[in-house]
Amino acid sequence: MWVRDHGLDIIGFELDEAFEELSASLHMSFGRNEIQERKENMANDAPIVKISGLGGVFFRSKDPDALALWYKKNFGISMVADGPPWMQEAGPTVFSPFPSDTNYFGRDDQPCMFNFRVDDIETAVSSLQTAGVRIDEERMNESYGNFAWVYDPEGNKIELWEPKNPA
Numbered sequence: 001m002w003v004r005d006h007g008l009d010i011i012g013f014e015l016d017e018a019f020e021e022l023s024a025s026l027h028m029s030f031g032r033n034e035i036q037e038r039k040e041n042m043a044n045d046a047p048i049v050k051i052s053g054l055g056g057v058f059f060r061s062k063d064p065d066a067l068a069l070w071y072k073k074n075f076g077i078s079m080v081a082d083g084p085p086w087m088q089e090a091g092p093t094v095f096s097p098f099p100s101d102t103n104y105f106g107r108d109d110q111p112c113m114f115n116f117r118v119d120d121i122e123t124a125v126s127s128l129q130t131a132g133v134r135i136d137e138e139r140m141n142e143s144y145g146n147f148a149w150v151y152d153p154e155g156n157k158i159e160l161w162e163p164k165n166p167a
Contacts, residue, residue: 054093056085057114062154070153074133075116091117092163106149106157114158121146121162 061067068079077086094115098104105113118124125148129135136149136157145163152158 067154110156115161118160118162121148121160124160
């Protein structure tokens with residue numbers, strides 16, 4: 001348990017004990033005030049509410065039914081009216097605000113961009129291209145994965161990501 005009697009607990013150790021043990025192992029000596037200050041700083045970093053995952057994505061569309069059908073056909077993301085909601089595989093999810101003047105999303109009026117994880121980016125891009133999906137010719141290969149971009153029928157840029165070390 002992380003919070004016990006208004007204090008923190010780290011894997012069975014009271015925080016004071018953990019800092020004292022760390023101090024001894026590093027041949028450092030922390031004064032009582034410094035230990036208390038570190039304990040308070042760690043408590044202040046705790047989120048108010050721990051989120052367990054992303055529960056939905058809601059966005060505006062000129063033709064919601066047609067766009068929902070496009071996402072279902074091309075990515076297998078089911079529409080709510082079709083039955084159970086889309087169940088995604090476990091893996092990393094990046095939550096990253098961008099500057100308001102970014103050009104990374106494509107159009108200036110596109111407020112956000114979906115990033116979908118794929119197992120094989122080349123196969124995904126090839127299959128989407130065969131299906132007539134607009135493909136961006138740019139590719140990016142980084143230490144954490146490979147990237148490609150496609151566009152939905154309303155011109156929204158979508159990022160495809162093949163993580164190098166999937167979770």
